[in-house]
Every structure is written in C-alpha cells, then in structure tokens.
Amino acid sequence: MAIHFVYNGLENFLNVLRDQKLCAEQAGFDLLVFSKVEHDFLRRHEVMIEREKIRIFEYAPDKQQLILKMPIRALFVAQGLIFKYLTQQMTKVGMKDDDWMLLNGGDFKLENGCTVEPDLALYSMAGEKRTPLFPHIVFEIGISQSVEDLRRRGDDYIRYSKGKINAVICLHAPQNQSHISWVVYKAFRRPNQDQAFESVIWGRGLITFDKDDHSGQHGLPANITTTGPMTIPIGKGPPGTPDEVELIEESLVKITENFILRRWQG
Incomplete structure (x- = not known):
C-alpha cells in the first residue's frame, strides 16, 4: 500500500x-x-x-x-539474506572483493529520465576503471506493489539500460497474505535489433505457508519453471576473471523460506 x-x-x-x-x-x-x-x-x-x-x-x-x-523490517530481512547469498556466489567463482560492489539502495538514472534506487544492486568492477553506469544485477522486494508493478519495473530496468542490467530478481511478499513468490527477468535482444532490449522470464517459484502457526512447515515451493540456464553475466574482465555467476533455484527457494520464517517470527 x-x-x-x-x-x-x-x-x-x-x-x-x-x-x-x-x-x-x-x-x-x-x-x-x-x-x-x-x-x-x-x-x-x-x-x-x-x-x-x-x-x-x-x-x-x-x-x-x-x-x-519506508524502512520495513521485512525488507531488511530479505536484503540481508540476498546479500549473504550473492557474497557467497562471488567468492565461489573466485572473484575478489575489489572485483564487485554490492550496494544496498544505490541509485542510478535510467535512460527514460527516471532516477531509481533498487533494494540491492550488484556492480561488476572486473575490467572497469570506474563504477559502471548501471549495475549488472538488480533486486526488488515488493510488499505494497503488485506483481504487475514489479514486472513493469523489471522491464524498465532492462529496457532503459539497453541490457546493461543483465537480470532483475523480484521478490513479492504481499502484506497479510500467505504466499511469497520470486521471478527472475533476463535481458533479451531480438535478432537484428542491436539496441532494442526487453525482459523475459528466466525462472520463477512460489511458496505458500501457514502464517497462523508460524511453524514454517511449508514444504517445497509449487510451480517452479525455468526458461533457460540460471546463470547471469556479470561483465567482462581481464583474462581469468569469471564473467558469469550461478543463480540457483534452490538458493532462491532457501532465501524465500528464511524470509518467511524471520518475517513471521518478528
């Protein structure tokens, strides 16, 4: 709201x-x-x-x-979980601390004139002499926004950065409802349209839970689907620098499960 x-x-x-x-x-x-x-x-x-x-x-x-x-505890819980996961992924592929920068709320200006501040933004610094104009991966966490709002925002990020934002990961946790969903949007360029980027759904999942007993015994998420390998380009660097990071469905599920537990435990 x-x-x-x-x-x-x-x-x-x-x-x-x-x-x-x-x-x-x-x-x-x-x-x-x-x-x-x-x-x-x-x-x-x-x-x-x-x-x-x-x-x-x-x-x-x-x-x-x-x-x-506004500063809502549930948002900070999700940010912390995602931050920890991405840090682990960067270490796993051998990136050093000065190869990447993860900002909690860093702002940037899209080419449609909008200044935006996503919940988390990951910049690959490998091979960059200065901070890139746009982050490579963006996270948005929605409580009052609708799924359609998040979908539009994900498409805007990709379209108005001309694909420099490679992926947008949206976590939708509506107030007073018993489900949390996640969707990953990937930059897509149609053949013969060098500058025309749009977003495609790369993967998605849904967890339902019983918020009355706070037990978190919600099992595995339903209707997980993917449309391609869950790896995200993170920019070109010098020889030997990894240029992609895995985005594993099970990890997103774990993030969502932990978000549910911590949210309802206060």
Whole structure:
C-alpha cells in the first residue's frame, strides 16, 4: 500500500516524512508518493537526502512524482539474506572483493529520465576503471506493489539500460497474505535489433505457508519453471576473471523460506 501526498515545500516534506516513518510498519504501507515535486528536487537537496537516509524508490521528472521506500523490517530481512547469498556466489567463482560492489539502495538514472534506487544492486568492477553506469544485477522486494508493478519495473530496468542490467530478481511478499513468490527477468535482444532490449522470464517459484502457526512447515515451493540456464553475466574482465555467476533455484527457494520464517517470527 502507498500513501499519497502533494509536495508543499521542503519543511512540510520533512515533517510528513518523519511522521510517517513512525507508523509505516504498524499501518502496513511501505511507499510514500509525493506529487508536484520540482524537476531539480534531487539535485538541490542531495545533502538533505543523504542526512535523512531517504530511500528513493523512483523519481519520474515527467510526472513530477517522487516515490520513497519506508524502512520495513521485512525488507531488511530479505536484503540481508540476498546479500549473504550473492557474497557467497562471488567468492565461489573466485572473484575478489575489489572485483564487485554490492550496494544496498544505490541509485542510478535510467535512460527514460527516471532516477531509481533498487533494494540491492550488484556492480561488476572486473575490467572497469570506474563504477559502471548501471549495475549488472538488480533486486526488488515488493510488499505494497503488485506483481504487475514489479514486472513493469523489471522491464524498465532492462529496457532503459539497453541490457546493461543483465537480470532483475523480484521478490513479492504481499502484506497479510500467505504466499511469497520470486521471478527472475533476463535481458533479451531480438535478432537484428542491436539496441532494442526487453525482459523475459528466466525462472520463477512460489511458496505458500501457514502464517497462523508460524511453524514454517511449508514444504517445497509449487510451480517452479525455468526458461533457460540460471546463470547471469556479470561483465567482462581481464583474462581469468569469471564473467558469469550461478543463480540457483534452490538458493532462491532457501532465501524465500528464511524470509518467511524471520518475517513471521518478528
């Protein structure tokens, strides 16, 4: 669920933000939407945004709309689990600490003008002289958003980075419902269309559970399907540098199971 406000100056904006931080988790929403936000809001208030640790979900200048992500415990649980898994995968393929950078909420600007801040973004630094313009793998965790919202966002990431974002992994955990699903979107380029990228579903799974007994005895997920090998390109580096990382279905299942257990155990 998202709560909507009209932007009415910086002081009012900060007052609304601080008030809503206190009640977001209890009230069951994770997004704040401000309309009529000036086009140069982010540039003019960089210091304030950093000081307030504001999580930008999306800023669309053409709509003058700013969407903020609120600090929900369930999101941090999922981020921690995914961060740990990716760190293990990087080590497994022999990458060193300075070969990659995993940012919790790092922001970047897509070619459609939107500034976005995904929940996690993995940048491959192998062979790069500076931070790449776009991350190679992006994670989005949705509670108030619909599956369609996450699908659109995954496609935007791939389409408006022209495939530089190789994969988008979405974890959908709707409030007060007894299922969590994950979907992996992969960059796809049609023949004879060098610059035209779109997303395709690479793998997906669903776990249902009984939230009343909190036991976590939900068994294996249903309807897992894949459309190709679950490996993600992570950029070209010097000779001997791995250029892909495995994304194993069982690991995503484990992440989702742990997310369920920790979420309902508080």
